[in-house]
Amino acid sequence: MNRPLERATRVSLVTAAILLALAPPARAVNFDTGDSDLKLRWDNTLKYGAAWRLKEADASVATPATQPNVDAGDMAFGKGLINNRVDLLSEFDARYQAFGARVSGAAWYDHVYRQDHNDYPAAGHPPNALGTPNGQFTPATRKLMGRKAEFSDAFVYGGVDLGNRKLTVRAGRHTLLFGETLFLGANGIAYAQGPVDLIKAYSQPTAQFKEIALPVNQVSTTLQVSPALSFSGYYQLEWRSLRLPATGSYFSPADFVGDGADVLLLPTGAAAPRSADRKGRKGGQFGAQVRFKAGDVDYGLYAAQFDEKAPVPVVDGTTGTYALYYQRKVKTFGASLSTVVGETNVAAEASIRRGTPLAPLGDLIITVNPSADNDGNTPYALGNTFHANLSAISVFAANGLWDGASLVAETAYNRLLKVTRAPTGIPGAVPDALNTTHSRDHLAARLVFQPEYFQVLPSLDLQVPIGLGVGIYGRSAVFQLVPEKGGDLSIGLNVEYQKLWKAGLQYTHYYGRGGPAPSLDPATSTNASYRQYYKDRDFLSLSVQRTF
Amino acid sequence: MQRKTFLLGFTAAALLATGAAQAAVSADEAAQLKTTLTPLGAERAGNKDGTIPAWDGGLKAAAGARMGDLPVNPYPADKPTLKIDAKNLAQHTARLSEGTQALLKKYPDFYVNVYPTRRSAAAPAYVYDNTLKNATRCKTKDAGMSVEGCFGGVPFPIPKDGTEVMWNYLLRVEPESANYGFRNLVISADGVRALATRNDIWWQYPYFYKDGSAETWSGEYFLERFNATEPPYKAGESLVIRDSIDAKNPRQAWQYLVGQRRVRRAPTVGYDTPDFVASGANYFDEVQGFLGHLDRYTWKLVGKQELLIPYNSNVLVTSKVDEAFGKHFLNPEKMRWELHRVWVVEATLAPGKRHAVPKRRFYLDEDSWTLALMDGYDAEGKLWRTSQVPSFAMPSVPAVLQKPAAVFNLQAGTLSAVQMLNDEPFKVTPRKAESFFTGDAVAADAAR
Secondary structure (H helix, E strand, C coil), X not given: CCHHHHHHHHHHHHHHHHHHHHCCCCCCEEECCCCCCEEEEEEEEEEEEXXXXXXXXXXXXXXXXXCCCCCCCCCCCCCEEEEEEEEEEEEEEEEECCEEEEEEEEEEEEHHHHCCCCXXXXXXXXXXXXXXXXXXXXXXXXXXXXXXXXXXXXXXXXXXXXXXXXXXXXXXXXCCCCCCCCCCHHHCHHHHCCCEEHHHHHHCCCCCXXXXXXXXXXXXXXXXXXXXXXXXXXXECCCCCCECCCCCCCCCCCCCCCCCCCEEECCCCCEEEECCCECCCCCCEEEEEEEEEECCEEEXXXXXXXXXXXXXXXEECCCCEEEEECXXXXXXXXXXXXXXXXXXXXXXXXXXXXXXXXXXXXXXXXXXXXXXXXXXXXXXCEEEEEEEEEEEEEEECCCCCCCEEEXXXXXXXXXXXXXEECCCCECCCECCCCCCXXXXXXXXXXXXXXXXXXXXXXXXXXXCCEEEEEEEECCCCCCCCCCCCCEEEEEEEEEEECCCEEEEEEEEEEECCECCCCCCECCCCECCCCCECCCCCCEEEEEEEEEC | CCCCCCCCCCXXXXXXXXXXXXCCCCHHHHHHHHCCECCCCCECCCCCCCCCCCCCCCCCCCCCCEEECEECCCCCCCCCCEEECCCCHHHHHHHCCHHHHHHHHHCCCCCEEECCCCCCCCCCHHHHHHHHHHHHHCEXXXXXXXXXXXXXXXXXXXXXXXXXXXXXXXXXXXXXXXEEEEEEEEECCCXXXXXXXXXXEEEECHHHCCCCCCCCCCCEEEEEEEEEEECHHHCCCEEEEXXXXXXXXXXXXXXXXXXXXEEEECCCCCXXXXXXXXXXXXEHHHCCCCCCCCCCEEEEEEXXXXXXXXXXXXXXXXXXXHHCXXXXXXXXXXXXXXXXXXXXXXXXXXXXXXXXCXXXXXXXXXXXXXXXXXXXXXXXXXXXXXXXXXXXXXXXXXXXXXXXXXXXXXXXXXXXXXXXXXXCXXXXXXXXXXXXXXXXXXXXXXXX
């Protein structure tokens, strides 16, 4: 970015360093309540993060001739700073015997998104947003990406012993995950339980899942019948969507999704304003699991109904508007197992989804059905799909190359079993809803291999996480986990000092055939894209954190 | 001074356990547990010098202050009778392990304060009864990697080989259930001490259930669950471990990763895997001195000798964390060393197995079957690591128990102090439902 911003980074770096250094040596605040059964603790994690773009925007990704809706974020940033942020995570826990409460909140400030102008040309391009001139972030983008504070968890819990059985209940905003998936939960049972925050996932490579998971209001319970058998269930009182990067932000995949998005430019040159989202419901999402153990294997059986967390963008040809649809009442059934093979934890999970939208991220639907909805009368195709994940966690002993190392790897597969609804278009004008370029099967993998080095210098431990995502095969009709024959590669250097300070430096490279999401392919008359839409967005990130 | 008293000697060939179940001792031999041997299998008599007294029933009560259920100092009148440091080390080498000698040479400010020997080991009556039964019914099987017919007491009070001694160690006297907090501290080569983690832990010992029996016992000898409270980014992380005599499947473990909000079967939480609970500063099997299955090594019984070992270490174990440490070691002023007869067992890598520490030497107290010292050697046979296990007297059980361990890496100059009880009350508790010790229970209870 421009020079004043670089100066601002230096100032912020110094400020952050001072803030962190001045902090008291105390760790978590543990209140002495004088009652050993009552435990209170309050942890605050302060994190400074900066990230830099390493390549200029590539026209084939940002400004292809057939797709004017994917440049706002990509072209808002030249090479250089893309994040310059301070994050605070505050966690308060109270526990009295088997009962307790937890409240946590997050606040952040990113100077990059609080500036008046960005690198997007002020003139010469159609508008990226209706109310905001090009070259500026929309107010919603400035807020979500630049300065916000919010509650995360807020729940109470309790447990009662019923003889040798135990019943636990929790109520309020909390995260719950079923199944055995790790990185590729979008392909698993876990997808039914809750949405995630993709902004944090992208901008804080070292963030833990607890920071990325978006908790929802729900009541959940577990009955532990014996060491070998338990039942769990939940009922959600709230629906939240996946949190996508706001429009015009660096990782925004398309200008018409995410906070601040309000217009979609049609191939005709017309601008379709955004109409109300077709959201999920406040009630009606629920699920249950049975977990049991036989021999050395843990098994799980699952059933759930959920409303989609990922939007399907739909252009309404009758009104000239577009809306984001979140399909309701998707049902999923599955089973899992987890065991140790040799020295490796191996877990497998298989599930079926019924009534799931056949419009993977990167697809754009055009409809002329005036009464289209996100329930039974969908503008997009629906179907039944099969999903399977296989994952492994291995820990390695010391050798000449490392003091310790871990490998976490997961592959995910999905298959279109049956198309149950396939709205047709108008030949020559509106494509059929189900894109014609998908394959029946999709296979992807993701792994993190992390060698560790202890006491490299006194009190200083080092980790070198190496991450790889690969789209091995196929163009999914339901969920493209990694771009076809593409993916991402990252290498990091994490430092832990005196178990108090953590710092990380990470380089992320996106590979594969570049292209926008979505693209309009005149040959196949479909908008679905399986290309690497972050092709030009390699970046370097730095973070320093400590908890007080 | 070269007065090693090897009371038992066996050729290595006789020690290599065969696939068949190993015979227990005869009823006549077992009867020694009521005469010349203590009920747990130690020599009842003192030594000739009078420096080891006869066993008089052990410590069953202690007056004075307590941390939780743990008496702060059961022997307040005792004073050190000898101080061994680098200067007078040469006169005392016969009664010092190689690891202790190495520490004395490496750190000029390290010393060994020798106290009068107090044979505090004892056990509840039902444990004595079971030990007597075990003597004639308990056998090793699966080439020594499992046992059968044992319950509720020392399995091999009159051991015939190294594997039996190690089973006595693994199945040493414990209460039915216990709960405490612990800290792992890592001391770097420059003497800076860092808290790696603090945890709350629950242990349960189905092998010592008062209403159990050899017939009804599941084979699981301990259940363990702990929950990290420090550092904050680890708070809520949990590990459940269930160890069993099943030779094929000796350990099942589940891990709750707070960052993932998920419980998974944990891979290789054992052997020479760097202990992620202590941030890799020690191996998993160095926790509590030695923790886990025997299958990586061949176990040779070297014999028995008189050795200065940390013992009745209640003062060290209950002192404030700042007082428990010297610069590179546990505070010598708080440590209590005593002369005891120890079983010496040498572990060498079993054929086809792998371990970062290819050879180890174990020194186990004859009275309690606790591990006192362990030396580890590298592939060149050079002393590399040494562990001190400050066991403590717990008269309310009654038993001598071991939890903390100081793991020295002599080459790196580091110390990993594992499961230190300083500033933490240790409590013997009523039994919990066994379903408490499961991954699903951890997931259901996890607030973070």
